[in-house]
Amino acid sequence: MADFRLPANSRIRQGKTHRAPAGAGKVRVLRIYRFDPTSGENPRVDTFELDVAGCGPMVLDALIQIKGTIDSSLTFRRSCREGICGSCAMNIDGLNRLACTTAMEDLGGGDIRIYPLPHMPVVKDLVPDLTNFYAQYASVKPWLVAQTPPPPDGERLQSKAEQEKIDRPAACILCACCSTACPSYWWNSDRFLGPAALLAAYRWIIDSRDEATGERLDALEDPFRLYRCHTIMNCTDVCPKDLNPAKAIAEIKRMLVERTS
């Protein structure tokens, strides 16, 4: 039988182990993916035994504690530490989530495994390259397109019901948890837009003020850009904001069917 392995320079090695100091209170073990692009070495998984007694409850608190007290070269994105910026999206114990809203206590008592968002090029440690992800977002023209000039003395108004339709889809923070959890995106991220960009497209398609609905649907009518979605629903499963990209994609598909029938 054929034996498939990762290319030699992609195989993850066992890294360093940082032992908890003697007399540590409550110790949690974090196994963290490390990759230094300048070293020429393979990626590795470092083990940190962290005394969490002097540390906040969230996974992000633990990462900051490690960076502050054990290894300042540990690299990850973070900003708001309250689930609104989307920077600290990573794969924690096998699921894509935000480190800042994931409590260590909710992960059971075992080792906590932390990897970058899956199937993305890794810039360094837990930082994936999101260039393509952002370009795909930009490609759906995530802004208002209208020929009609705005009222001279005010804003373009919406009814409460019209606003409520876009309220949830517009709450996306572009953390990329959904797209990088999607097997279709793993296989075809060069041509499939992925759930995050499609949710953004949907948000503008159904916006009562937008006048480019037809063009927006045209741009998505493509076997790859939209139809690589096979309703796997990992996107909705992992979304840290409890949004439903899978449903948005299904709605776009329905709109495309309805306009041709």
Place this chain on the structure above:
Amino acid sequence: MQPTVHYNMGGVPCNFHGEVVAPRGGDPDAVVPGLMAVGEAACVSVHGANRLGSNSLLDLVVFGRQAARRCAELQRPGMRHAPLPGDAGELAVSRLDRLRNAQGSRPTAAIRLEMQKIMQMDAAVFRTGESLEEGARKLAQTFESFADVRVSDRSLIWNTDLVETMELENLLLQATATIQSAANRTESRGAHAREDFPQRDDEHCLRHTLVWVEGPGRVRFDYRPVHLNTLTDEVQTIPPKARTY
């Protein structure tokens, strides 16, 4: 639960066009040509001494637009930049290099935590001259110790260790300006609540503090008057008065 900083009142003094101003030749509103600031970096001073919740976008949306309009007014196509000195950029590059290779004994996070604790304890929501003076003294020592900072990541790719260290240097300057200015303002006004000076003192203190940080614990003060008048006569100017509950 504990109070945290969510906004910095004050900033680079600006007029309502986003142009930076610095007192010169007796003019408190003299423009620094070509230098502009908007957002939280700027102090257009529309918020008074306490920016209330949900108003921070004003700085960006209104004055960002004003700054753009001012640029469009001042700049002409084909206008030339003033010639740069030969060593332009030298300071920025040397700073980057110095910190990237910093081999001292104090990790960035240790100095930062010390600074955070000083500011939390001594420049807290309610402060006294005593706490502010003590905090300023301790902060000067912490700032001094930055000369002994250690950065362990030497990489030029996504080096957050380096970025956090550069940010820390900025924060130490910022913290020095904040705590020294607070000690210097012997009244309570807006978000500045002095337990030893609970009243507002319009006679002596209705003015902007201008502060130059010249090094750890070393500051120089000057002042600018506060603009209290509206630009049009559509509404009456509201004189300041005591805030009571």
